[in-house]
Amino acid sequence: LSPPAERPDRRLEKLGILGGTFDPIHSGHIAMAQAARQAHGLDRVLLVPAARPPHKERELAPAADRLAMARLAAESAPGIEASDIEIRRGGTSYTAETLEELARERPDAELYFILGADSVPELKSWWRLPRIFELARLVVVNRPGCKGLFPPEQFQGIPGELLERAECDRVQMPPVPVSSTGVRKAVRRGEPLGAKVPPGVEEYIRRRGLYRGGRG
Ligand code: ATP
Helix, strand or coil: CCCHHHCCCCCCEEEEEEEECCCCCCHHHHHHHHHHHHHHCCCEEEEEECCECCCCCCCCCCHHHHHHHHHHHHHCCCCEEECCHHHHHCCECCHHHHHHHHHHHCCCEEEEEEEEHHHHHHHHHCCCHHHHHHHEEEEEECCCCCCCCCCHHHCCCCCHHHHHHHHHCCECCCCCCCCHHHHHHHHHCCCCCHHHCCCCHHHHHHHHCCCCCCCC
16 A cells, blocks of 8 residues: 555645634634635635734734634534634744644645735735745635735735736635624624624623723
């Protein structure tokens, strides 16, 4: 018997990674994970709440709560799981490090990093962006109001063919006009969340008394 690595019928696991602050997770996150999963035939999508995102200044809900809500959301979403990889590592969460860790843990997996179109213009400031493009395919999902193109002059250091592939890997989904900011605002105003959040999340927010005060 040949070792697994040499078997021609061996199929790579296609693993999607959706990183975010998830403060809290909402239906747009789940919809984009599902759209990316379907479009690219991904076996699984990991929801990865950041311990501390590099670009967000405001105070966040505790990491344990953000992770618990991601877990609740995953319960009703087939093929979607929550991962504590960044929260376990602690400190500022850099996507390049997370992808390196996942690639080390699962050398057989093909990694797809999923992000919303509104995040594309921010990418140029991400730590070790060329490494991210090396380790994973970038899958951009549309978000209301965003074009999210990859103008090459803003992505110096990334080979043109990787930018082109990222363009081709784009996923369109019916727009979901929900944001974590909007959810936090609704909680503060005492409005019901309804379909803005996946099942179980609203109950969790109320039980833990999250997002009642503050401005963010
Ligand atoms: P906030 O309102 O606090 O800025 P957010 O709703 O943008 O939060 P994040 O956790 O920051 O949520 O987002 C994680 C990822 O999900 C990002 O890549 C973001 O672009 C994407 N995303 C979030 N909401 C949507 C949505 N409604 N449609 C498409 N992509 C989305």
